[in-house]
Amino acid sequence: MALLDESASGVFVIGVTPFTDDGALDLDSTDRVVDFYLERGATGLTVLGMMGEAPKLTAEESRIFVRRVLARVGGRVPVVVGVSAPGFAPMRELAETVMDDGAAGVMVAPPASLRTDDQIYNYYEMVAETLGAATPFVLQDFPLATGVQIAPSVIQRIVKAIPSCVMLKHEDWPGLAKIAALRAASDRGEMRRISILVGNGGVLLPEELSRGADGAMTGFAYPEMMVDVWRAHAAGDIERAHDLFDAYLPLARYEQQPGLGLAIRKYVLARRGAIASATLRKPGGKLSQADIADIERLIARQERRLSELG
Structure with a gap:
């Protein structure tokens, strides 16, 4: 498998980890x-x-x-592995293992302890040193989860100084202006152009694509939504991209609920036959019968709208 580089585009689905009903790893469902x-x-x-x-x-x-994921993928698409860790020793150990097994790159989010621009920059300098120059990495910018605010100027500084940073996973919110600022900087030759894939369940995907994102790196129980929106946008059919997005938006919005989002996603994935069980390993959210009724109603409405769109 080729290594991840700045040209990456499309939809890198954030995969769920399937468990059996009793919380054990479900490797058969991993293949599925x-x-x-x-x-x-x-x-x-x-x-x-x-x-x-x-x-x-x-x-x-x-x-x-x-290893099971990489074996099943069999080199058909690149696989990125999250290696964020409290310390650099476990980060190095996991990164070396997955890269040896065939991963295309790794992803690192900043620890919540970082407060200043210099601290953020210095941390990613140490990340690059820990991983080694031959391991490309994704900078995960998710302030709502990490509490770390990374300004566009800091990202530019990291990209200019660290060649192994090849992608930004953009999950700042609001963050459309950040995407535009980074694209403008690379257009002016002030920084290397890197891949920008967006997160947050894709709930702003059409607008993010219009601001210069190369695609999405996130999860949703209907990953084909992100794929079809990206393809339509890349083909220049912006209205089609928005029409498709609109059909899925109510369920995507519902899935964004803090604490319940993954339970909703796994319920729908199990309903679609992608995994055998919707189990989350504890601690995790649990759906009520009212939640399930909401989901079923949203799916029925989504299917009707998609039928209308052809």
Whole structure:
């Protein structure tokens, strides 16, 4: 598998980690959900992300799970692995393992302790040193989860100084102006142009694409939404992209509920046959019968609207 680079585009689906009803890793469902994502047009996969329940896995489980994903993908698309960790020793250990196994790159989010621009820059300098120049990495910019605000000027500084930073996972919110600022900086030759893939469940995807994003790196129970919106936008059919997005938006919005979002996503993925069980490893949210009724209503309305759009 080729290594991740600045040209990456499309939809890198953030994959769920399937568990059995009793909370054990479900490797058969891991194969099934990988097939599900690829059949729906994913151009890449990202595993052990925040919505992949990575903190709930042991180090050995993480290695087993990533190896299973990589084996099932079989080099068809690049796989990025989240290696964020409290310290650099476990980050290095996991990164070396997954890269040796065939990952295309790794993703690192900043720790919540970072407060100043210099602290953020110095941290990513140490990340690059820890990973080594041969390991490309994704800078995950998710202030709502990490509490770390990274200004466009800091991202520019990191990109200019650290060649192994090849992608920004943009999850700032509001953040459309940040995408535009980074694209303007690279257009002016002030920084290297890197790939920008967006998160937050894709709920601003059409607007983010119009501001210069190259695609999405996030999860949703209907990953084909992101793929079809990206393809329509890339073909210049902006109205079609918005029409498709609008059909899925009510469910995407519902899935963005803090604390329940992953439970909703896994419920729908199980309903669609992508995984055998909707189980989250504890601690995790749990759906009520009223929640499930909401989801079923939203899916029925979504299906009617998609039928109308053809």
